[in-house]
Amino acid sequence: MVNQRHNPTAPETMMRILQINASARLQGANSSHLANAITARLQAQNPAATVELLDLARTPHPILDAPSLTALFTPAEQRSPEQAARIALDDALIAQVQAADVLVLGVPMYNFGVPVQFKAWVDAIARAGVTFRYTAQGPEGLLTGKKVYVAFARGGMYRDTPADTQTPYVKTVLGFLGLTDVSCVFAEGLSMGPDAAAKALADADAQIAQLLP
Ligand SMILES: Cc1cc2nc3c(=O)[nH]c(=O)nc-3n(C[C@H](O)[C@H](O)[C@H](O)COP(=O)(O)O)c2cc1C
Secondary structure: OOOHHHOOOOOOOOOEEEEEEOOOOOOOOHHHHHHHHHHHHHHHHOOOOEEEEEEOOOOOOOOOOHHHHHHHOOOHHHOOHHHHHHHHHHHHHHHHHHHOOEEEEEEEOEOOEOOHHHHHHHHHHOOEOOOEEEEOOEEEEOOOOOEEEEEEEOOOOOOOOOOOOHHHHHHHHHHHOOOOEEEEEEEOOOOOOHHHHHHHHHHHHHHHHHHOO
16 A cells, blocks of 8 residues: 555655666666656656666675675774775665655566676665564564565566566565565566567556556
8 A cells, every 4th residue: 555655646745766777787678668667657646756766787786795794793883994885885775765755676587586786785775673673573674654666577477477486585575674565567578579578568568557547
């Protein structure tokens, strides 16, 4: 359920949209094309909306490697300047997602999963005590009250089959962080010839129109 603050039918509200393009492609990415289309519809329905774009192909986030983990688990006041700088990069992505009302994610399927750029973004924003916490009742996501649109682009066709290993992962990790209001758009069969690709994009456009009439 979209809350009032994010309600696309309430154009007078100031909606802060964060669009994240996760394709590794600098140009011609289908997932970015669809994410653009979603953002454009949101903007048309909410003329006062602001849009921030995080293009992970142009500004890839560093992966969670050994030095990063060491920095993360070093108390802030004991971090070296290099460690503090590394954690500041994650802090910036956390602040960015916290500030957003609506997330629009363009996510290609790579090898049945997500691009490494998207995984690095997830690793950056999943911070215990900040974006999730554990209670006696189990984990609790802290990024609540936001609407999420995910545009998936795929060469093959996997939607609603056991081979779709990507959608459950994305929905699970977003939900773990409190991002539970997720609507998905699928462009599938993009590698199955020009006709199939054109149909996939037209289908995805129709899904977007249905989601944001
Ligand atoms: C490295 C790589 C791995 C891919 N793996 C898969 C895959 O596992 N399943 C699939 O259906 N398509 C796969 N594809 C096809 C992409 O999902 C498809 O080209 C999609 O349009 C990519 O998104 P983009 O256009 O936004 O970059 C792969 C493409 C690349 C470049």
